[in-house]
Amino acid sequence: MKVLLVGNGGREHAIGEAIKRSAHNPELVVFANKNNPGLMKMADVYELTDDLSNTDNLKTLAEKEKPDFAFVGPDNPIADGVCDFLEGMGIPAVGPKKTVARVESSKSFARDLLVKYDIPGAPKFKNFENMDGIAEFLNELGEGNYVVKADGLMYGKGVKIAGEHLMDFEEALEYAKECLEACGKCVVEEKLVGVEFSLMSFTDGKTLADMPPVQDHKRAFEKDKGPNTGGMGSYSDANHLLPFLTQQDMVQAQEISAKMLEALHKETGEYFTGILYGGFMVTKNGVKLIEYNARFGDPEALNILPILKTDFVDICRAILDQNLISIKVEFENQATVCKYVVPKGYPDNPQKNAELDFSDFPEDAIMYYSSVNEKDGKVYTSGSRSIGVVGVANTITEAEAIAEKAVQSIKGNIFHRPDIGTQSLVESRIEFLKNL
Ligand code: AMP
Ligand code: GLY
Numbered sequence: 248m249k250v251l252l253v254g255n256g257g258r259e260h261a262i263g264e265a266i267k268r269s270a271h272n273p274e275l276v277v278f279a280n281k282n283n284p285g286l287m288k289m290a291d292v293y294e295l296t297d298d299l300s301n302t303d304n305l306k307t308l309a310e311k312e313k314p315d316f317a318f319v320g321p322d323n324p325i326a327d328g329v330c331d332f333l334e335g336m337g338i339p340a341v342g343p344k345k346t347v348a349r350v351e352s353s354k355s356f357a358r359d360l361l362v363k364y365d366i367p368g369a370p371k372f373k374n375f376e377n378m379d380g381i382a383e384f385l386n387e388l389g390e391g392n393y394v395v396k397a398d399g400l401m402y403g404k405g406v407k408i409a410g411e412h413l414m415d416f417e418e419a420l421e422y423a424k425e426c427l428e429a430c431g432k433c434v435v436e437e438k439l440v441g442v443e444f445s446l447m448s449f450t451d452g453k454t455l456a457d458m459p460p461v462q463d464h465k466r467a468f469e470k471d472k473g474p475n476t477g478g479m480g481s482y483s484d485a486n487h488l489l490p491f492l493t494q495q496d497m498v499q500a501q502e503i504s505a506k507m508l509e510a511l512h513k514e515t516g517e518y519f520t521g522i523l524y525g526g527f528m529v530t531k532n533g534v535k536l537i538e539y540n541a542r543f544g545d546p547e548a549l550n551i552l553p554i555l556k557t558d559f560v561d562i563c564r565a566i567l568d569q570n571l572i573s574i575k576v577e578f579e580n581q582a583t584v585c586k587y588v589v590p591k592g593y594p595d596n597p598q599k600n601a602e603l604d605f606s607d608f609p610e611d612a613i614m615y616y617s618s619v620n621e622k623d624g625k626v627y628t629s630g631s632r633s634i635g636v637v638g639v640a641n642t643i644t645e646a647e648a649i650a651e652k653a654v655q656s657i658k659g660n661i662f663h664r665p666d667i668g669t670q671s672l673v674e675s676r677i678e679f680l681k682n683l
Pocket of ligand 1: 370394403404405406408436437438439440443465526537538
């Protein structure tokens with residue numbers, strides 16, 4: 248068996264490992280736009296392209312390698328229709344087609360479906376194609392109580408929040424104008440207050456198999472200070488809930504995802520296959536939906552894939568056969584903590600080409616390469632998150648200790664968030680919800 252993996256980040260390193268762990272012993276062919284030393288080591292074929300959405304290069308590789316199926320990791324090739332393209336070539340692809348991937352690539356599309364199909368969890372919102380009515384709607388929401396979002400994929404930088412990035416109506420109007428110029432549409436919505444979590448599910452378009460929920464940390468610095476990043480680290484708990492998250496909250500999130508899956512099919516006639524990833528928030532008025540993504544989260548995949556008990560390739564095949572209902576997707580009852588090591592200055596002004604020394608990396612932690620360069624056996628930072636380090640243990644506290652020790656063993660001009668997964672940070676989430 249041969250599997251084609253599109254992508255080369257930390258998330259794809261974890262996906263590649265899950266593919267290689269399979270009892271089917273698959274060969275791994277990677278279509279990448281950068282070197283990933285971890286993936287390169289395990290790949291049978293590692294093909295570089297200028298762009299993951301370059302279908303000419305992809306076609307050449309696929310015709311030569313003839314994979315049994317493909318897995319497409321990142322948001323951009325999915326939104327550009329790479330899964331449609333592969334299917335057109337007769338290669339089944341795990342990942343949604345372009346039309347249903349709009350649940351991530353168009354925020355107005357996702358919000359409209361909530362209303363049209365009566366799905367719970369939406370904040371108050373309105374979509375706009377020009378400035379008419381934006382000032383009135385901001386006024387209706389009230390000063391300090393709004394969020395302005397660009398419609399399309401903006402590398403995690405398309406959302407601006409009152410009180411954090413937008414200090415008054417003027418700034419909100421200015422940003423709405425920028426969004427309209429950038430992608431022709433924007434969403435203005437109520438600012439929600441609560442604690443966020445990610446719920447990712449495998450799906451064949453009909454059945455959802457949920458993964459344990461994860462909490463990511465988007466801000467660059469300790470105590471959630473500093474600019475937004477791709478995600479500095481994340482944790483999951485052994486009981487497949489989170490310390491601040493009740494079973495009832497999980498049921499609400501699961502219900503929103505199930506209704507969204509059905510709505511996507513009704514709206515487009517296409518089944519959403521792959522990973523449906525809901526970004527939710529527990530608020531004092533129940534679980535609300537922040538956004539959907541059409542792929543694995545990064546870092547969330549780094550938490551979840553190491554504790555996946557079921558054969559990943561079997562799950563992929565069940566998704567492609569639209570028979571996910573026939574297999575039981577199981578995870579170890581283990582807690583996980585992931586911490587990303589990033590270059591000093593990240594995300595605004597990251598130091599590139601700083602050497603990383605892993606010689607003291609302990610054996611009990613897992614290391615995933617993300618955005619790094621390798622030259623003459625040495626590894627250097629590039630612009631983005633460098634290395635994802637994961638601890639797996641019986642409790643979050645023990646997993647944190649493993650991850651923290653491993654992160655501290657890495658030498659270089661780097662930083663990380665020591666607070667992710669610590670008892671005090673986890674408890675502060677519980678306290679915050681109590682006081683809402
Ligand atoms: P997104 O780009 O949709 O992932 O949004 C980025 C971040 O913006 C989310 O993780 C939330 O922290 C925040 N956010 C988005 N929408 C809202 C909202 N309606 N209320 C509060 N925070 C939000
Ligand atoms: N964890 C954030 C993301 O993957 O979008």
